[in-house]
Amino acid sequence: MSIGKGDGAQAGGTGASPASAGGGTPGGGPRGPGSRIEFRLDATSGVPTYLQLVHQVEHALRLGYLKRGDQLPKVRDVVASLAINPNTVLKAYRDLEVKGLAAGRPGQGTFIQATLGQVALPELAGLHKSLLGWLTTADSAGLDEDGIVALFTSALRDFYERRGGTGDRRGAASGETEGVA
Amino acid sequence: MIMNIIETSGLGKRYGGTWALRECTLAIPAGHVAALVGPNGAGKTTLLNLAVGLAEPSAGGITVLGGLPAGSPAALDGIAFVAQDTPLYKNLSAADMLHLTRNLNRRFDQHYAETRLGELGIPLHRKAGKMSGGQQAQLALTLALARRPKLLVLDEPVAMLDPVARHDFMATVLTAMADDGVSVVLSSHVLAELERVADYLILLSRGRVQVAGEVDGLLASHRMLTGPTTEADKYAERPVVHVQRGGAQTHLLVRATADDPVPPSWEAHPVDLEELAMAYLREPGAGALPGPSRGRGTQPSEVTR
Amino acid sequence: MTALTMPTRPGHDAGLRPVPWRRMAWVTWRQHRAALGGVAVFLGALAVYLWLTGLQIHHAYAADCHPASSLACTINFTGRYAVNVNIIRAFLQVVPALIGAFAGAPVLARELETGTFRFAWTQGFGRWRWALAKLVLLAVVVAAAAGAFTVLFSWYASPFFAAGYAIPFATDLFDLLGVAFAAWTLAAFAIGVLAGMVIRRVVPAIAATLAAYAGLALATTLWLREHYMRPLLTTKTNVPGSAWVVSQWYTKGGKYAFGAHGSGIVNAVSQLCHGGNSGLSPAQCLTQHGYTAWTSYQPGSRFWPFQWIEGSWLLALSVLLIATTIWMVRRRAA
Numbered sequence: 001m002s003i004g005k006g007d008g009a010q011a012g013g014t015g016a017s018p019a020s021a022g023g024g025t026p027g028g029g030p031r032g033p034g035s036r037i038e039f040r041l042d043a044t045s046g047v048p049t050y051l052q053l054v055h056q057v058e059h060a061l062r063l064g065y066l067k068r069g070d071q072l073p074k075v076r077d078v079v080a081s082l083a084i085n086p087n088t089v090l091k092a093y094r095d096l097e098v099k100g101l102a103a104g105r106p107g108q109g110t111f112i113q114a115t116l117g118q119v120a121l122p123e124l125a126g127l128h129k130s131l132l133g134w135l136t137t138a139d140s141a142g143l144d145e146d147g148i149v150a151l152f153t154s155a156l157r158d159f160y161e162r163r164g165g166t167g168d169r170r171g172a173a174s175g176e177t178e179g180v181a
Numbered sequence: 182m183i184m185n186i187i188e189t190s191g192l193g194k195r196y197g198g199t200w201a202l203r204e205c206t207l208a209i210p211a212g213h214v215a216a217l218v219g220p221n222g223a224g225k226t227t228l229l230n231l232a233v234g235l236a237e238p239s240a241g242g243i244t245v246l247g248g249l250p251a252g253s254p255a256a257l258d259g260i261a262f263v264a265q266d267t268p269l270y271k272n273l274s275a276a277d278m279l280h281l282t283r284n285l286n287r288r289f290d291q292h293y294a295e296t297r298l299g300e301l302g303i304p305l306h307r308k309a310g311k312m313s314g315g316q317q318a319q320l321a322l323t324l325a326l327a328r329r330p331k332l333l334v335l336d337e338p339v340a341m342l343d344p345v346a347r348h349d350f351m352a353t354v355l356t357a358m359a360d361d362g363v364s365v366v367l368s369s370h371v372l373a374e375l376e377r378v379a380d381y382l383i384l385l386s387r388g389r390v391q392v393a394g395e396v397d398g399l400l401a402s403h404r405m406l407t408g409p410t411t412e413a414d415k416y417a418e419r420p421v422v423h424v425q426r427g428g429a430q431t432h433l434l435v436r437a438t439a440d441d442p443v444p445p446s447w448e449a450h451p452v453d454l455e456e457l458a459m460a461y462l463r464e465p466g467a468g469a470l471p472g473p474s475r476g477r478g479t480q481p482s483e484v485t486r
Numbered sequence: 487m488t489a490l491t492m493p494t495r496p497g498h499d500a501g502l503r504p505v506p507w508r509r510m511a512w513v514t515w516r517q518h519r520a521a522l523g524g525v526a527v528f529l530g531a532l533a534v535y536l537w538l539t540g541l542q543i544h545h546a547y548a549a550d551c552h553p554a555s556s557l558a559c560t561i562n563f564t565g566r567y568a569v570n571v572n573i574i575r576a577f578l579q580v581v582p583a584l585i586g587a588f589a590g591a592p593v594l595a596r597e598l599e600t601g602t603f604r605f606a607w608t609q610g611f612g613r614w615r616w617a618l619a620k621l622v623l624l625a626v627v628v629a630a631a632a633g634a635f636t637v638l639f640s641w642y643a644s645p646f647f648a649a650g651y652a653i654p655f656a657t658d659l660f661d662l663l664g665v666a667f668a669a670w671t672l673a674a675f676a677i678g679v680l681a682g683m684v685i686r687r688v689v690p691a692i693a694a695t696l697a698a699y700a701g702l703a704l705a706t707t708l709w710l711r712e713h714y715m716r717p718l719l720t721t722k723t724n725v726p727g728s729a730w731v732v733s734q735w736y737t738k739g740g741k742y743a744f745g746a747h748g749s750g751i752v753n754a755v756s757q758l759c760h761g762g763n764s765g766l767s768p769a770q771c772l773t774q775h776g777y778t779a780w781t782s783y784q785p786g787s788r789f790w791p792f793q794w795i796e797g798s799w800l801l802a803l804s805v806l807l808i809a810t811t812i813w814m815v816r817r818r819a820a
Binding site (some may be wrong): 085 | 212214264329348349351353355358359360373374376377378379380400453
């Protein structure tokens with residue numbers, strides 16, 4: 001486990017760097033060199049903060065905003081723009097490390113190491129088509145949109161529970177016992 | 182280095198005949214943002230005053246920064262306190278306040294303070310009394326952080342600030358934590374937005390500690406079960422903290438982890454911090470306190486009723 | 487969970503020497519320069535007045551008061567300027583009280599009232615050292631200013647003493663001369679400081695300081711000061727002019743008869759001396775009837791010993807009050 005500064009948070013020199021903290025720059029905040037994405041926070045979603053960060057990185061990977069070798073935003077910059085606990089950012093980055101998506105380089109930052117398993121385009125098209133078929137069936141059975149969503153969510157949960165919970169979507173109760181500060 | 186930034190043992194404080202704080206035993210680890218939460222009059226300010234040496238205990242003891250007596254010169258040196266309503270000398274300018282704070286402390290980073298005030302757009306010659314609430318709070322915070330403390334103690338720091346000022350204030354605090362490893366203890370009676378900021382929670386209710394522990398541990402050890410009201414009273418698998426009863430459907434906040442089996446026809450959801458805190462505040466008899474391995478493993482291990 | 491840990495910068499806290507005392511000089515000045523400035527302006531204005539008037543007085547005395555009993559002196563000197571010194575001596579009685587109340591009481595009361603003590607007492611300097619440095623600095627400055635003022639006042643008043651119009655031992659001149667004025671100002675400051683700490687609100691503390699000072703000053707001038715040394719007794723009728731006559735009374739046959747003022751002597755004189763028509767003074771008349779006149783007095787030579795006594799106990803009181811205040815600061819619960 002990296003302790004403290006191993007994540008590119010600036011080792012404090014004499015005085016803070018003049019980069020504004022609590023940024024007021026339009027567009028959401030300070031941009032360190034090399035951070036290609038910006039995090040945002042949805043306070044009302046009920047999803048824990050660190051998970052939101054993890055999801056945003058995974059989403060960015062899927063859509064191509066992030067590629068192998070890109071640097072994730074510095075912990076300090078994320079903290080300054082979102083006003084969240086630095087330990088939360090560290091936790092999110094560690095989560096990505098555990099999943100093998102990112103790796104920290106001491107003194108430099110956290111960098112993307114791998115991409116999410118890409119599904120080939122023809123496969124994606126096939127999945128899309130079979131999904132539409134299922135939806136047609138569900139619709140003719142009488143389920144409305146919310147019913148479909150609820151059914152799907154429940155089945156999704158069951159599926160991952162049976163699988164054993166890597167990439168668990170359960171939020172803060174992730175099943176790890178946190179013992180050491 | 183892991184140490185307890187604040188450690189209390191049976192701490193109590195009495196004013197006249199009333200105990201503002203009683204039997205308070207805590208071990209807050211360093212390197213966290215510890216949120217002290219509770220309704221008005223719960224004893225938050227009393228606990229903070231004891232920690233920074235503004236008050237003497239009536240019972241028990243308190244040490245800070247890994248064993249120093251609260252209020253001792255070494256403790257004063259390493260702790261910076263911003264009291265409620267951010268007291269400043271109203272007829273002194275920002276520059277005067279910098280000079281004053283520099284004279285009263287061993288360590289003061291003048292360059293940091295001036296740069297920071299410049300970033301914030303606070304002119305050095307402006308008198309503190311003429312600043313807006315947000316600017317006063319930022320000035321007080323700048324003075325505190327320029328002392329390069331190991332612990333920053335904030336008493337209801339954002340209660341009087343508008344949302345933008347509040348965000349900027351907390352961003353400054355948390356950035357200092359990221360940059361310098363400052364530990365933070367702050368009190369609040371506002372629960373919203375706590376989860377973003379706090380990773381250690383202390384719930385005070387009527388002068389007693391109800392809940393104390395790392396946020397992750399607390400959230401991992403509580404679940405919200407939803408099920409038929411007819412079965413709610415028969416549920417006994419895990420300790421129940423709070424019950425929300427409807428005609429047909431009941432929610433139970435229970436002490437359980439994600440691994441614990443869920444009874445058939447019940448659903449389990451994780452709980453968020455605000456929900457957890459509210460539930461405990463509504464149940465004065467309930468508590469979730471760390472077990473004997475306090476200080477190293479602050480996993481809550483008992484519910485007291 | 488990974489936690490961010492201790493600061494990387496070393497700091498200078500090895501050995502933990504206390505923050506140097508001299509740092510409080512600027513702090514005290516900056517925080518209290520309004521009060522100090524007020525005292526300076528107030529005393530300064532009075533000083534200017536005393537200087538200008540004093541020049542005139544000295545000039546008139548030099549011109550007309552040799553000898554002091556001449557008519558010219560009575561008209562051009564005493565007649566013209568006595569009013570002046572009487573107003574001044576009355577007014578100056580309240581100056582120590584004002585200085586003590588307005589410079590002393592707010593020092594701690596304002597910190598407690600506005601809540602700034604939560605800032606000041608959590609700084610590295612430490613709260614009782616902060617209080618000690620501040621109070622001692624202010625006390626010394628205030629006492630020194632008062633002492634300097636006394637020098638000027640003594641110069642201003644000296645022609646009146648030389649002309650025999652007044653004596654230094656006079657009740658309302660004694661506490662303006664020598665070391666007494668500075669000592670009273672210091673005591674008033676100490677009272678103000680303690681009142682501010684106890685009462686914790688500025689305006690009530692000012693009021694309490696004025697009241698306490700008034701009580702102490704009255705008790706001293708009306709009762710305590712007479713008893714610094716046992717007064718001398720004499721039956722001679724011509725007590726030296728520089729002496730402070732404490733009281734006079736008559737005895738007959740070894741027993742107390744009546745005091746030198748009041749209904750007792752008036753009745754006796756009207757009965758025995760035919761209402762003063764016998765051509766004798768009341769004193770001569772009473773003596774003829776067997777009464778003995780007694781005077782208790784403090785000779786003028788005791789002026790300075792009395793000054794030292796009064797100065798000493800006021801200084802001791804001031805030290806005690808300030809020490810108590812600092813003790814309270816050290817012990818105070820928020």
